[in-house]
Amino acid sequence: MNTYVNFFIVSFLTFLIWNTWSFLGHFQIHKFKLSFKTISADITLPNEDLFEKYIDEIIYIFQHSKKHILILEDIDRFEKIDIFQKLRELNIKLNINSKSKKQWKFIYLIKDDIFDSVVSDKALTRVKFFDLIIPVIPFVTRSNSYMKIEDLFKNQNISPRLVDILSNYIDDYRLLLNIKNEFTVFFNRLEIKDTDKLFALISYKNIYPDQFDELQNGEGVMGTFSLEFKKESNIKKENIVADIKRLKQSYKQNMANSEDELLALEMFRSGYKGYSFNNVISYKNTSSSFNLLYSEDSNDTQVQKINEFMETDYFQKKLALATDEAHYYEQLNDLGEQLENIDSERWQSISRDEWGTMTKSSDNVQKMNEEGHNLLFSLISNGFIDEHYLEVVNKYYGNINNLTFKRNLFEKQNDVDFNLSLSDIERLSSTLYKQDFDEYAILNFSLFKYYLETNQTSILLQMIDTSQKTESGFLENYLDLNPTDFAKIRKISLDKLCLSISHIKTTNILMQTIMTHSFPDTEQNVIDATTFIVEHDILNEVLEEILKSDAYISLKEQLISKSNKKYDVSDDFIPDVIRLFFKYDKIVGNVENFNKYVEMMDLNEPSFKFDNLLAQYFNKHYEDISLGLTDKEIFDSMLKSSLITDEACRRSFNQYKKHGLPSYDSSIINETESNSKVNVLLELGLMQFDNDVLEYINENNNSLINYYKFDFLISELVKTKYENSKIDLQTINQISDFPDLESFVIVSRNLNQYGSEKEKIISLLLKFTDMFDDARKVIKILENKKGAFQSHLSNNEAILNILTYLKDTNFVSDFQLVDDKYFTVKK
Incomplete structure (x- = not known):
């Protein structure tokens, strides 16, 4: 511990001496007073003699430190070499007066460029001054700072591109550590999610601290650039708006049905009012010259032959515009797209030349070195500093929800709270760019409500498109909360709402969506709608309303299949719904419904034939239907159709026989697709006996006696000779x-x-x-x-x-x- 204290004392005294000497060097001191308790002395000396005056006391302190090595660091920051002369002199005197065998060694940690101020030979001065020079391999340089940055910020998800840019401007490890510390403070305090933008600004702050203060206040180079960028965008927009106005005016003024009409119009405008239309046309191919006003850039009168005038680009463009409506709308749409593109322009799109032009008027550009100017441009052109840079590092003292909303928007977040309550929406809205409305994070109920109430249709359409494009469920959730806005939103969207049924939570909105076709007719949407209705136990309540509406037939089918109710064929339902009733056996089984279906579907034109649905229905309800069925044509179709089961046919022809309808002749044998149906006729005695019948029975290994009564059979066999058949x-x-x-x-x-x-x-x-x-x-x-x-x-x-x-x-x-x-x- 003592060793450490002593070393600290020596270092501190050395530092104090040098700073005192440097400080006093700025003043002309001729007299000062020292006082230690009761002893005092007045000293009147020139400044350069102070070090010599107290050299003995300094040597005394060093000698009693019991150290022999003094390490001096960062002395080169003073950018003067005088200090080295004094320290070398001190080093020599210490060694001369030392009573120890060990010699004092002064070690200097300095940069090589400290000797740049020496006018004479710098290299020779440098090697003469020091006894030994040991080069130190730098810990961080611009060539390896990429890896150091990457290592320090490995958990922050910093873009490799940003690390690559900044590594070209950071060559000091202490600077890098400070960037890391400040980044951590800002990140934790401001809860920034876009780490790239925060890291870019904090790095710029540390590399060019003098510029950052102005940047933070929206001034300096950034402030100038921001103003110029907006000004340039406004100029472009004004020019395009003017072009649109001129185009519309030109189209209105130059509408013509033919080239001749347009030529006549041009002649009339040029002052030839005495000429009729026919006069003008007759001069078209003459060699006469006329004074025509046709310059696009001026109203100067030019002499031109008519046939030559007709070949000019001016006339040809006007001709296309006047006689081709598609050409006009193509130009109009092109200008509209250009106008939208200007609104969508971001700082990131700026070119190097535009950057230089827009920032040259700033006084701060003169203060900023070229490297700083280049770094700022690199960060902007790569999107790491953008229009919202002030929001990244400045603490927000307004409504915290507004700040959260804006940060989500700037950071392009895809996980946001639609119901985040916003305040002062008019001011907030004024800060938004057109392209912001294409971002998922723009979706907010408060904001949407504001635009709806203020009738800002174009913005609403953009938000509706963003909601539908991202399948966010935003519109569906908004409508669940604000059902009375459904009609207005549908009108704004030009009846092209594409809601997702899975996001709808209320019956009201579901029914409005279904009835207005405001959802895509996809299998998943139909399933979701059906599931909603069934799970909310409202099927019986809403089914008939939906079936009688023009809702999608795919949805009607799903609902019919889930219903337990049976219907009668009625004009209240369209034919497609009637077919679905039959398909899913939702029709009451009786001959009346059978006949209504036949009439509705025109199955008896030109001759009756069972379709699949009617056959399916008949096979299930033949007992009830055949009781009242008397139309022989339907029975004929029953025999000829493979769709009718043998059992349905057998039971139905029992009723046929009871109704006393006529027997069939042998021609029916060739018209039926199934022998079993012919056998039904034979068994019921409904087949007239002739040679073909006898042959049919014989070919099918049956006995005549099984189908005909004995007396009838004997009589028939005797009455007619069946030469081609065998009994x-x-x-x-x-x-x-x-x-x-x-x-x-x-x-x-x-x-x-x-x-x-x-x-x-x-x-x-x-x-x-x-x-x-x-x-x-x-x-x-x-x-x-x-x-x-x-x-x-x-x-x-x-x-x-x-x-x-x-x-x-x-x-x-x-x-x-x-x-x-x-x-x-x-x-």
């Missing part, structure tokens, strides 16, 4: 069980189905022997019994059919008719 064997066998003339004829016609199976033929004919002796004779022929071939067989259809069969199967070689009375057979 199934089951039917033949059953018919032969009731032997009579008719059944004998039917059996005879179908013997060929048994082939050459003699035993089966004999068995079949035995059933008829009691009634017909001819049957017994045929059996004898088949059995080849004695005298069988001398038999006489009756001349009738049955025997003819049997004999033909026997000949075809080679049971007999031939047969013949004798006297038209009987047949004889040859073996």
Whole structure:
């Protein structure tokens, strides 16, 4: 501890001596007084003799310190080398008077440029003055300060670009540490979120502290630049507004339907009032010269031939403007975009030349070195210092909510409180730029309400667009709180509101949104709207109102599918809604609703045909519908449609039969897509018997007797010969069980189905022997019994059919008719 104290005393005394000497050097002191308790002395000496006067006391202090090394730091800040001469003299005297073997060593920590003030050889003076010079490798230089800055601010999310810029201007570690300390103070006190902007300003403050005070007060170079930037923007805007005015005026004055009309108009303005329109046109291709006023920049009269005048750019531009409305609006829109671009210009867009021009009028530019001027421009052109720089480092004493709002806006925050209550909104609004309204953070209920009440349409449209573009839910939440503003906002947005249903929280706004189509017809929005209605248990309350409105059909479908209510077909609902009722089985099942649907959908033009929805509805409610269904065309469609189930068809044709509707002929067989429906007709006895029906039954391995009554079947089979069809064997066998003339004829016609199976033929004919002796004779022929071939067989259809069969199967070689009375057979 003593060693430390002694070293401190020596250092302090040395520093005191030098400062005293330097201080006194500014005054001409010839007399001063020292007083120690009761002892006092008056000293009258020249200033340069003071050090010599007290050299002994100084040596005494050094010798009693019991030290031998004195380290001197930062002496070069005084920018004079006289101090080194005195200290060297002191060093020599200490060593001369030292009683110790150790010699006093003075170590100086200085910059090389301290000897710049020496007029003579600087290098030689430097090496002669010191016994030993040891170079020190700098800890921080402009080449490595990037890494030091990065390390110190690694937790602050500073932009690498900003670190790169500032590293070119920071070459002192102490300066860097102070920047870090001040940054921390400002950051914690002001709760700044945009660390880049804060770091840029704090660094500039430390590098050029004299400029920062003026910058902080909106003065100096920055103040001048800010004023000039606004002035330049206003001039640009005024010029464009003037161009727009001239364009509109020119368009209004020069409207013409043709080139000739415009030419006539130009001639009239040039003083040729005595000429009619036709006169002007007739001179168009002459070589005559006219005095025409056509200079865009002046009203000077120029002599020009008409045909030459028509080729000038002036006339061609006017012609395009006068006769082409699209050209006019294209120019007008282009100027409008230019005007908007000026409002959107930021400091960051400034060019080097513009920066120099705008700041040259500032007195502070003269005080600022070129390096400082360049640093400021670099920070501005890279966006690290912008129009809102005063808000970054100055504490705000107004409404804290206003400050929070502005900081969120400047820092482009995406997590803000829409309901932040703002005050003095008129003044706050005056500080906002046009481009601010494209930022998410601009969305605030108080601000939006203010613009709505003051009818600032263009700003409102921009805020509405920002809300919808960012899908923030701002508009939806605002309307939930201010439902009476819905109509006004919708009108301002030109009926193009695109609200997100998921952000809506009240039934009132939901219904207004639905009824006015103020939301995109997306699957997610429809699901969200349906979920809201169902979860708030208002489906039955709002469904009919929505269904009868022009709300999106996609939403109507979702709501219908969730409803438990059933409706009657009514003109209160559009056809698309009726279809949805049928699709989701929300229609009461009866023939009246069935017929209304058919009429509404024109399903009976030109002939009735089931569509999918009606078929689906019919399959579910056929019991109720078929009770009153009498239109045969609908029943015809039922048979022809693959959409109607067999069960629905069967039950419906039961009613058809009860209504006494006519049977179907065999043509229906080829028109139906399903054999099962034909079978329904057969089973119900609704199919007229003919050759095609017999063939259909036979092809489907069915028995005629299953579908037709025995007496009817016998009568029909006898009445008509079915030469192309075969009666199934089951039917033949059953018919032969009731032997009579008719059944004998039917059996005879179908013997060929048994082939050459003699035993089966004999068995079949035995059933008829009691009634017909001819049957017994045929059996004898088949059995080849004695005298069988001398038999006489009756001349009738049955025997003819049997004999033909026997000949075809080679049971007999031939047969013949004798006297038209009987047949004889040859073996």
